[in-house]
Amino acid sequence: GDSVTQMEGPVTLSEEAFLTINCTYTATGYPSLFWYVQYPGEGLQLLLKATKADDKGSNKGFEATYRKETTSFHLEKGSVQVSDSAVYFCALSGLSTGNQFYFGTGTSLTVIP
Amino acid sequence: NAGVTQTPKFRILKIGQSMTLQCAQDMNHNYMYWYRQDPGMGLKLIYYSVGAGITDKGEVPNGYNVSRSTTEDFPLRLELAAPSQTSVYFCASTPAGGLFPGELFFGEGSRLTVL
Numbered sequence: 001g002d003s004v005t006q007m008e009g010p011v012t013l014s015e016e017a018f019l020t021i022n023c024t025y026t027a028t029g030y031p032s033l034f035w036y037v038q039y040p041g042e043g044l045q046l047l048l049k050a051t052k053a054d055d056k057g058s059n060k061g062f063e064a065t066y067r068k069e070t071t072s073f074h075l076e077k078g079s080v081q082v083s084d085s086a087v088y089f090c091a092l093s094g095l096s097t098g099n100q101f102y103f104g105t106g107t108s109l110t111v112i113p
Numbered sequence: 114n115a116g117v118t119q120t121p122k123f124r125i126l127k128i129g130q131s132m133t134l135q136c137a138q139d140m141n142h143n144y145m146y147w148y149r150q151d152p153g154m155g156l157k158l159i160y161y162s163v164g165a166g167i168t169d170k171g172e173v174p175n176g177y178n179v180s181r182s183t184t185e186d187f188p189l190r191l192e193l194a195a196p197s198q199t200s201v202y203f204c205a206s207t208p209a210g211g212l213f214p215g216e217l218f219f220g221e222g223s224r225l226t227v228l
Contacts, residue, residue, distance in 0.1 A: 099214070
């Protein structure tokens with residue numbers, strides 16, 4: 001079945017460091033891919049998405065590219081800030097998932113000043 | 114702009130008690146979902162609905178029931194609560210599915226403890 005595997009955490013970085021959180025997926029079709037972010041005590045909110053191969057999603061300095069050849073959707077940011085501390089979830093959804101969204105286990109990021 | 118509203122935010126239940134988690138959205142979304150989030154386990158889908166009168170089981174439906182009598186409301190019923198149902202529950206909705214699914218909008222969550 002369809003699934004998402006993402007990098008285990010927690011991740012701790014210094015402010016202005018480069019961030020990569022790895023995400024790979026397994027899918028029978030061509031799903032849309034998403035990154036969601038969860039700030040402490042809140043629900044998840046969409047960070048960025050990509051709907052087809054080679055699409056790049058971007059938002060708030062974060063980027064991820066839909067790589068069909070490596071079945072990956074890694075999240076990157078060139079310079080993290082303390083306010084980026086949160087839990088990040090990779091997810092997929094599409095026709096092959098029957099309208100369901102499949103989430104990775106989440107990666108906790110802490111940015112220290 | 115309320116979005117997705119969940120109640121209650123916190124609840125403590127005794128083993129064997131029952132309760133209903135309420136979820137309402139004011140965005141006229143057809144698709145609605147219930148997830149549970151356990152520490153380090155990510156999100157697990159309990160039930161979902163693609164429209165009023167239609168519900169389907171997700172990955173972990175045992176011990177739960179849902180109904181969808183209106184587009185706006187999607188309550189989750191816990192019967193005979195067990196400690197294994199201690200979790201944070203999230204309701205979510207989206208306007209679109211299929212080939213190009215839309216963004217999921219989440220409620221703030223309901224933290225349930227079963228003692």
